[in-house]
Amino acid sequence: MTTPTSPEWWRSAVIYQIYPRSFADANGDGLGDLPGITSRLESLSELGVDAIWLSPFMTSPQKDAGYDVADYCDVDPIFGTLDDFDTMTAQAHANNIRVIVDLVPNHSSDAHSWFQAALAAGPGSAERAHYMFRDGNGENGELPPNNWQSVFGGPAWTRTTNPDGTAGQWYLHLFDSSQPDFDWTNDEVRAMFRDVLRFWLDRGVDGFRVDVAHGMIKADGLPDYTPPAEGGSMGGTTPLGLEPGIDDFEDIDGGAPYWGQEGVHDIYRDWHRLLEEYEGDRVLCAEAWVDPLSKMAKWVRPDEMQQAFNFPYLETPWQASALRAVIDESLEAFSAVGAPSTWVLSNHDVVRHASRLALTAENPQGHGIGPKSPGQPIREVGLQRARAASALMLALPGGAYIYQGEELGLPEVIDLPDDARQDPTWFRTNGERYGRDGCRVPIPWEANAPAYGFNTTGAAWLPQPDDWAPYARDAQVGVDGSTLELYSSALRKRREHGLGLGSIEWIDGLGDDVIAFTNGAVSVIANAGSTDVQLPDSLAGAELILSSGAFDGSTLGADTTVWLRTA
Ligand code: NOJ
Secondary structure, three states: OOOOOOOOHHHOOEEEEEOHHHOOOOOOOOOOOHHHHHHOHHHHHHHOOOEEEEOOOEEOOOOOOOOOOOEEEEEOOOOOOHHHHHHHHHHHHHOOOEEEEEEOOOEOOOOOHHHHHHHHHOOOOOOHHHEOEEOOEOOOOOEOOOOOEOOOOOEOEEEEEOOOOOEEEEEEOOOOOOOOEEOOOOHHHHHHHHHHHHHHHHOOOOEEEEOOOOOOOOOOOOOOOOOOOOOOOOOOOOOOOOOOOOOOOOOOOOOOOOOOOOOHHHHHHHHHHHHHOOOOOOEEEEOOOOOOHHHHHHHHOOOOOOEEOOHHHHOOOOOHHHHHHHHHHHHHHHHOOOOOOEEEOOOOOOOOHHHHOOOOOOOOOOOOOOOOOOOOOOHHHHHHHHHHHHHHHOOOOOEEEEEOOHHHOOOOOOOOOHHHOOOHHHHHOOOOOOOOHHHOOOOOOOOOOHHHHOOOOOOOOOOOOOOOHHHOHHHHOOOOOOHHHHHHHHHHHHHHOOOOOOOOEEOOOOOOOEEEEEEOOEEEEEEOOOOOEEOOOOOOOOEEEEEOOOEOOOEEOOOEEEEEEOO
16 A cells, blocks of 8 residues: 655645544444545545544444544444455545544553453453552542542542452543553553554554543652643643633643653654654654643654644634734744644534634633533624634644534534433533534535435434535535635645745734734735724735635725735
């Protein structure tokens, strides 16, 4: 199997996240699958993406939508087979699209054979040493080994039951109780994951997105820890900043004995060397919710990973000075270690940015929004801002991540019925947090087809809203001004003008609500305010390359971004 070659392609790549259960469903059971992805690759090629990243499709009981893996080297039958994966990869490569798969090394599913063996083998066994089993505190071990809380809510420890029915040891799970944490100080765990990496590299994948890449090593002695603020869904503790300014991003995870421990970096150095054995420039991308960016940059030092998701950027409000500050901070932090920055606005864990950017009340990351959430977004405002924010993001130098459906302008689904919700966060908080289902609803392809063309049967694992026809791909393709056309034209022009590379120089003096820069011959101007901005003569009348909204050549409307040729 061949991999497209081009040195360090990832430095400026646009990578499209596929959430397999919600992308395209070839067998009509209501859950997306690998043949579905293959059948829709052409549309991604037309969109102009460089790579796809697939959220997990490996064997899993699906307690956390596949982030609970029971067999790292096989495809779950609900998604297809290994042959389907090979076909999809070959087809993607034939379309010049690279393939990145999700690797979940912090924890497995409790259905993984190693965990089942550990339960059976009992305390002190080599099998238990693959995971974090500990005796409980208290007279009869009835108290958890420490006070750590699960990211999804509730305690991070669950007590086991011995084969004779008596209460046994406890095991650690930073996420759901069905996701026991591996013990990464154990060489057998390291060896197992090396084999997993090789398994997928041998099948031709171009890289891995590494789940919870800041969590695999825990501080010696597992000391008690109380986080300073409310924990987000992904282990971040930063609330979605609606307040301007990024000074609030202190090193809030610095003290957590389970996030960002120095030892994780040895693992990535090892993986870096392993990837280097393969031809074709393979990559590792860290899902590491650590602040500040100077700390996150450690994950992408020259001998570690290639990319890290820029979550501080994602969490920045639609506000000019805050955006400029986080862009400066990102470029400085990543370039200090020779890595490109990445940019991302949406993924399967956060409220879609077409809704998030119009929220008027604070919404901690991972909590999601539902019918009773305060500060409900106005849909038109959200879409206008999302288009402007995406046009800004796609003009920035570095790698960019797009989450399926954002190219259609999809909003968060706020009014999912309670009994449809499936996120463990919803269950573990007794419905106090809505969780992440609202951004995971199957995407619309055809305005007038069952399930909007997600499949041919009309089934959908999460119900699709009745008013999604205008968002469908076929309602937008070739339609001037549609969000889909905005994205495909942004991707084409980004490549044409080399915007993914190069460097930016700020343009000052356009007012507090404007963020503007030049990269080579192109000037990018975003008005994040609510009133028109008059462009100065030096910019007015310049050739328009791209516009996220109405623009008459000199007056830049509220929530609008334009790209102009100025040299
Ligand atoms: C981060 C993933 O993106 C999220 O969906 C998952 O629930 C957690 N890690 C746990 O694996």
